[in-house]
Amino acid sequence: MSAIKDKLAELEDAYSFLRDPAIGMAIEEIKVLRSRIEDLESELQYLNDLIFPKINPFDYQLGLTLQESALLYVMYRMEKVSQWHLDEVTSSIDTKRSSDEDAVDLRTKVTICNMRKKLKPIGCEILNYRGFGYGLTPESKVILQEYIKK
Numbered sequence: 001m002s003a004i005k006d007k008l009a010e011l012e013d014a015y016s017f018l019r020d021p022a023i024g025m026a027i028e029e030i031k032v033l034r035s036r037i038e039d040l041e042s043e044l045q046y047l048n049d050l051i052f053p054k055i056n057p058f059d060y061q062l063g064l065t066l067q068e069s070a071l072l073y074v075m076y077r078m079e080k081v082s083q084w085h086l087d088e089v090t091s092s093i094d095t096k097r098s099s100d101e102d103a104v105d106l107r108t109k110v111t112i113c114n115m116r117k118k119l120k121p122i123g124c125e126i127l128n129y130r131g132f133g134y135g136l137t138p139e140s141k142v143i144l145q146e147y148i149k150k
Contacts, residue, residue, distance in 0.1 A: 062122070062147065067093045068115045071108070075126065075136050076144055082133040083108065 064072060070089050075081050083105070090108045112134060116126050124140040136144070 063118055064115065065111075067111055068118070071111060072115060072119075072144075075134060076141060078135070080129050080133060080135040084133075086112075086133060 062069075067090060070093055071086055074085065074089055086108045087101075087104045090111065091104050112126060119126065119140070123143050125137045126140075127135045127137060129135060
């Protein structure tokens with residue numbers, strides 16, 4: 001009987017603890033934070049999809065490698081793409097090679113050079129934004145839109 005009274009006293013203490021206004025406010029704050037975490041996770045997924053697209057309409061088209069088609073898709077979706085962003089895409093695809101910053105930067109530049117050669121015959125041009133990165137001309141985006149429809 002004494003054990004039951006002890007448990008009952010513990011439950012009453014817990015109940016009075018939960019009824020404390022400060023605890024109630026803390027619980028509400030936790031609910032708000034959990035909701036914010038869900039929003040941030042959703043936003044992070046959206047940003048990851050922008051940086052590392054899962055579906056690339058340029059795969060196996062135009063004679064591009066996987067790395068080239070990924071960079072082209074990122075440039076197609078954005079007006080200007082920073083060198084850093086393109087390096088991140090390059091690193092994410094080519095994980096077996098060195099992740100040294102200079103090596104990745106050079107690999108991205110070589111990939112852009114190769115892309116320019118492959119895209120020139122269809123009239124696509126990759127612009128260089130000095131000190132920032134790369135982008136496609138509006139005309140190039142129209143041409144590429146036709147390839148997406150195919």
